[in-house]
Amino acid sequence: MNKHNSIGTAEQLKDPNYTPALVKAIPLGIQHVLAMFVSNVTPTIIIAGAAGFGFGSNSPDFPELLYLIQMSMLFAGIATLMQTIGMGPIGAKLPIVQGTSFAFLPIMVPLVAGKGVDGLAALFTGVIIGGIFHAILGSFIGKIRFALPPLVTGLVVTMIGLALVKVGIQYAAGGIPAKLSGAAEYGSLLNWSVALVVIISTLGLKFFTRGMLSVSAVFMGIIIGYIYALAVGILSFEAINNSWSSASSFAVPMPFKYGFEISFAAVIGFCLMAFVSAVETVGDVSGITKGGAGREATDKEIQGATYADGFGTALAGIFGGLPNTSFSQNVGLIAMTGVMSRHVVTIGAIFLIACGLVPKIGAIIRTIPIEVLGGGVIVMFGMVVAAGVSILSDVNWNRRNMVIFALSVSIGLGLQLEPTAVQYLPETLKVLMVSGLLPAAFLAIILNQILPEHIGDDEAK
Numbered sequence: 001m002n003k004h005n006s007i008g009t010a011e012q013l014k015d016p017n018y019t020p021a022l023v024k025a026i027p028l029g030i031q032h033v034l035a036m037f038v039s040n041v042t043p044t045i046i047i048a049g050a051a052g053f054g055f056g057s058n059s060p061d062f063p064e065l066l067y068l069i070q071m072s073m074l075f076a077g078i079a080t081l082m083q084t085i086g087m088g089p090i091g092a093k094l095p096i097v098q099g100t101s102f103a104f105l106p107i108m109v110p111l112v113a114g115k116g117v118d119g120l121a122a123l124f125t126g127v128i129i130g131g132i133f134h135a136i137l138g139s140f141i142g143k144i145r146f147a148l149p150p151l152v153t154g155l156v157v158t159m160i161g162l163a164l165v166k167v168g169i170q171y172a173a174g175g176i177p178a179k180l181s182g183a184a185e186y187g188s189l190l191n192w193s194v195a196l197v198v199i200i201s202t203l204g205l206k207f208f209t210r211g212m213l214s215v216s217a218v219f220m221g222i223i224i225g226y227i228y229a230l231a232v233g234i235l236s237f238e239a240i241n242n243s244w245s246s247a248s249s250f251a252v253p254m255p256f257k258y259g260f261e262i263s264f265a266a267v268i269g270f271c272l273m274a275f276v277s278a279v280e281t282v283g284d285v286s287g288i289t290k291g292g293a294g295r296e297a298t299d300k301e302i303q304g305a306t307y308a309d310g311f312g313t314a315l316a317g318i319f320g321g322l323p324n325t326s327f328s329q330n331v332g333l334i335a336m337t338g339v340m341s342r343h344v345v346t347i348g349a350i351f352l353i354a355c356g357l358v359p360k361i362g363a364i365i366r367t368i369p370i371e372v373l374g375g376g377v378i379v380m381f382g383m384v385v386a387a388g389v390s391i392l393s394d395v396n397w398n399r400r401n402m403v404i405f406a407l408s409v410s411i412g413l414g415l416q417l418e419p420t421a422v423q424y425l426p427e428t429l430k431v432l433m434v435s436g437l438l439p440a441a442f443l444a445i446i447l448n449q450i451l452p453e454h455i456g457d458d459e460a461k
Contacts (some may be wrong), residue, residue: 007339014293016094019343027212028339029347036215036327037077038376041365043322044072046167047105047372049176051112051119055370056177057260057365061117063246066362071253072100074356075321079312080349083305083326084342092297092305094288094347098312098331100322102384103277106163106416106435108322109268120320122263125315129262130270135310137278138303148279150394151401152444156276157387158439159412160203160300164381170373171195178370191371194234198225198375215333218376225372240367253319253356265431270323272438274310275323281309284326291335306401328387404447412440 007028012018019025028207048068049056053061079098086093111126112119137144170176172195174186185191202221205213213220229235282297285305289297305326312324334340355361415421416436425433432438 002358011020013338014340015453016293016340016342018341020323020339023445025341025344025347028337028341028344029379030060030351031212031337032095032214032330032333032345032348033351034212034219034428035329035333036097037216038218038222039327039329039380039417041069041072042373042377042380043100043102043108044068046122046164047108047112047322049167050114052114052116053305054175054177055366055368055373056175059116064117065366066247066359067257069362069393070251070356070359071316071319071321072356073352073361074253075312075316075319075324076100077349077354077356078315078354079308079324080345080352082308082312083233084346084349086304086308090305090307090311092285092301092308093267093342094285094305095292095330095334095340095342096284096305096308097327097345097348098308099327101277101323101325102164102381103160103280104270104273104323106160106437107266107273107432110419110431110434111263111266111269117258120267121259121261122321123264124258124317125260126270127321127323128268128314128325129267130274131312131314131317132312133271133310134278134313135307137274138306138310141282141302141306142277142299144275145279145282145443146434147449148275149448150391151404152441152448153279153283154388154391154395155396155405155408155444156388156437156441157280157291157391158385159409159440161381161383161385161434162413163416164377168374168378168381171370172378173374175370175373175374176455185227190232190234193370194225194229194232194371195375196379197228198222198372198386199379201225201378202379218379221379222368222372222376225375226368229369234369235367235370240364243363243367244360247359249360250357250361255318257320263428265428268428269432269435269438272441273323276441277309277323278306280328281305281326284331287328287331288334288340291331292338292340312401400451400453404444404451407447411443415439 007020007024008018048065051062053059076099082091082094085097108123108370111123170179172192174183174191178186198221201224202217205220206217276372282302285297285302289295309325316324413436415433419434422433
């Protein structure tokens with residue numbers, strides 16, 4: 001308990017409404033931002049890369065990436081404020097950190113693949129509609145949890161990670177544009193050395209340091225990789241200076257910057273994934289109250305958190321931000337620090353909003369070499385798979401559940417690996433199928449409801 005004495009008493013630390021002294025609260029708030037910062041901006045970078053105007057693309061639309069990064073920071077901060085401060089019934093009034101969700105990437109990537117900025121109108125319209133649907137789920141979240149037991153949620157989280165690991169390897173090898181252009185340096189030892197420096201640094205900091213260094217290991221690993229890339233010539237000071245000087249010091253978001261276009265594939269995909277995201281948030285809220293206050297989450301807290309998820313996502317979509325959800329790594333951070341104060345997280349949210357209004361910060365982020373980012377996302381996406389496996393460890397692996405899992409993974413992963421197998425389906429259905437994630441989740445949910453329990457009475461040998 002000694003380590004907490006300088007922050008507050010045991011009872012104060014469990015109270016969400018307690019505010020530590022600012023000299024302690026500010027570093028704790030920034031620590032929350034460091035723990036999620038890379039995970040928050042990475043989906044935006046992946047979407048830009050899939051659309052064709054990301055890192056290394058030489059696209060005239062490449063500057064749009066700067067705006068998208070800016071929005072990912074700004075609306076992560078605004079959605080976090082919804083959770084910590086609350087707006088009537090919206091928000092759990094708990095120390096929940098919101099950020100851009102990896103879960104939607106398998107849906108978003110096929111929607112924008114190769115379409116450039118033109119693909120963003122349908123994407124963000126889907127984000128808005130899906131966010132509104134997500135908010136509506138807040139009123140029914142308790143009634144739909146039965147359809148998403150650990151077998152289904154573990155499968156979905158595992159499939160999300162498996163859908164993304166390929167991206168991590170491509171980034172570490174030199175990026176998708178380098179691969180498509182047949183660049184000789186794609187997969188070179190130099191490129192891989194940068195990614196490996198990030199991975200080794202991240203692991204070293206995570207397991208051999210304590211406190212803020214350990215919590216922000218991925219963030220610090222990317223900084224070390226960034227410095228290494230400068231040293232070996234992959235990145236130049238001139239490129240950094242050009243990016244910094246070309247960005248403005250302050251900019252406000254623009255509503256419907258990319259237009260409005262309804263795509264049924266986008267709407268259906270985002271609405272279906274809202275179920276998964278809502279259940280994930282329920283788990284995070286429960287984890288925060290158990291780990292930080294030693295109690296169960298109330299229905300009001302769970303409902304408020306789901307409302308904030310949905311409305312935060314819809315608001316982000318209007319201005320060019322991707323779907324927001326609660327960040328699980330910050331749940332672990334609260335359990336580790338023992339500080340339950342929502343006002344600490346509010347400080348982190350204000351810091352994120354400030355970053356989102358200053359394009360120069362995004363200008364520095366976009367100078368990160370793709371190989372550096374590759375090292376970071378290999379670790380992060382692997383952890384997504386591991387999180388899914390951890391959830392699946394709670395499943396009773398009888399014959400029935402093994403059949404459900406086997407069939408769902410076979411079809412879901414198979415469609416990811418061989419998308420041309422459904423090339424003659426209508427475009428909307430094809431986009432949903434090649435994600436792999438939705439067919440796997442749909443199968444698992446349906447089979448879990450219709451297959452009788454008694455066929456799996458004997459545990460699988």
